[in-house]
Amino acid sequence: MKKLKMDPREQIPFNFLFRGPPGSGKTSTARRMGKIFYDMGFLATAKVVECSSTDLVGQFVGQTDPKTQNLLTKALGKVLFIDEAYRLTEGNYAQEAMDELVDYLTKPKFSQKLIVILAGYDENINRLISTNPGLTSRFPDTISFGQLPPENCLELLQAYLRKAGKLESSTVQAPSTTFRNTLLELFRNLAQLRAWANARDVKTLAKSIIGKVLSSTTTDTKLEVTEDTVLSIARQMVSEREHRASSVRSPGHPAALPTQNFSHQDPPIPPAFNTVTKATAKNYQSVPPQLPEPSSQNIDQENLGRDPTTEREKLYLKLLTQEEEAQKQLTSRVAAELEARRRADEESDAEARRMLEEERLKREHELREQIEIVARIEQEKKARQQERRKEDAVQAKVKQMGVCVVGFR
Known part of the structure; x- marks a missing residue:
């Protein structure tokens, strides 16, 4: 290729897919490839940066992109070996990491500057390729590893x-x-x-x-x-x-699981809202339902038609109303505090502007006084010079008139 004056980087792949069972030599092959590419002068070092999907995937919005970019920057001039790459298809953040990786590999900063290897089992790598169409063109070369004989x-x-x-x-x-x-x-x-x-x-x-x-x-x-x-x-x-x-294939005998009789149990009532705080829930738990004790001889007709579930709902709604009212009061109090702080900040800014204006006027006054002093000194200097010139003119005329016979000069 040197004789043909061709750039070997345009013909040699830099991205690979390693698929095969565990222990079949994927990591060892990655280290060997790093040594080969280093000997050919395509890499700065033969070091292999081993990582997993957790090193690429962020935990919140906006964290995945910088993590992916930092990892690629760390692997510049080296081999980046991403094991268990199939995990990059699990979850939104993982899919974002896969998209960012595919995008960065085409940019001049990273293209042909490092070796990227995605490794995993056969079916997992195939599923990974099917989830992202851009992988096929970015990773055209696949090396399959089989079982050791x-x-x-x-x-x-x-x-x-x-x-x-x-x-x-x-x-x-x-x-x-x-x-x-x-x-x-x-x-x-x-x-x-x-x-x-x-x-x-x-x-x-x-x-x-x-x-x-x-x-x-x-x-x-x-x-x-x-x-x-x-x-x-x-x-x-x-x-x-x-x-x-065999344990994985058969989940176990059903008789080993605990059995419960749910025929006479009322279904739990889910809460209608999620805005009740822990303090309110604690208060709710501490309030026992006011239910009458049953009597075999005398049963009040009003208590007979009362549903305990309805009582709990009423109590819950009452607590919820109190919580909402407290939340409104808290919101109004916070708004009042913020308004007071804003006004205080405005007053503080006005006082600062007033002090700056006074300082500016004071400096202007001092500057005018200095200018006036310099002007007076200049006028006095000019007056003295004019008086000296007049004296010199008188002396010159006296010299022209000659020496006084009496001896006066």
Whole structure:
């Protein structure tokens, strides 16, 4: 491209979609891409800025835009890796963050200045693309990650055990045919489960094996990983994951839920308004309903036709009316205070203007006095100069007349 005098930035993509199951290498690939783009000179550093949707989405109106812009500014010259990007479709603020991200990627400040990677599961990334038509053109390149084959899982387990140091894991590094086939079958069973996290769970399996060896080995014996230990831990993981999957599929037996008899219960009356304060509600709760006690011998006809629900409604409406009246009084009192403050501010401003005007007039008067003094001094100076010129003229005439015979000058 250099020979053709073409700009490689126009041909190389800077935005990617990573979709695949967990633990399939999306984050590791993002770090590797940062190193490659840095070596090619397209990035200022190979650093990867990892974030999630919470780093983009604001909590109130007007917060999402600056958060998105600040995050993109922070990632300039780097790789911005947004994990669980499908959350950008949940909620109004999240949708706003997605729209702002798509818009900023086309602006000169950010276009081709950083690598942006949206990562998530297959179905979630597909749903994300369908919710925003602009994503297809901004993120034309997609990298799909699949499940790790059982053979790769075994190789990864061997690598984790080799890093354990003094652990003797020759049975895993050079497994027998039966042991290898059994372990591969267990990995196949795990891969069929929805919650299988590939390399992440292989690392968890290796940690469990190492912990089992350390807990069951004394100081005098060698730290050896046996076939039974590996198979027991692997089978335990398969059993636990299958149990979790079955628990998710079946919500539980209905008999375990508590049952209540609602046939003789009156439905609760919802409040008509939401303007009652806590103090009013407290007062309302403290007032018991005035209901007559029933008597088997003498029942008042007036109390017989009285509905307790109606009494509660009347009491509630009375309290609500009192609350509204108190609110009106509070509003009028606040308005009066604001009006008094406004008048005080106006009077204060008028006093300040009056003092400024007096100061201005005082300075003008002083300036006029100074001008008059300077004018008088100038006039006196001119008068003295004129008197001196007259004296000089008289002396000149005397010299022209000659010396006095008597000796006067």
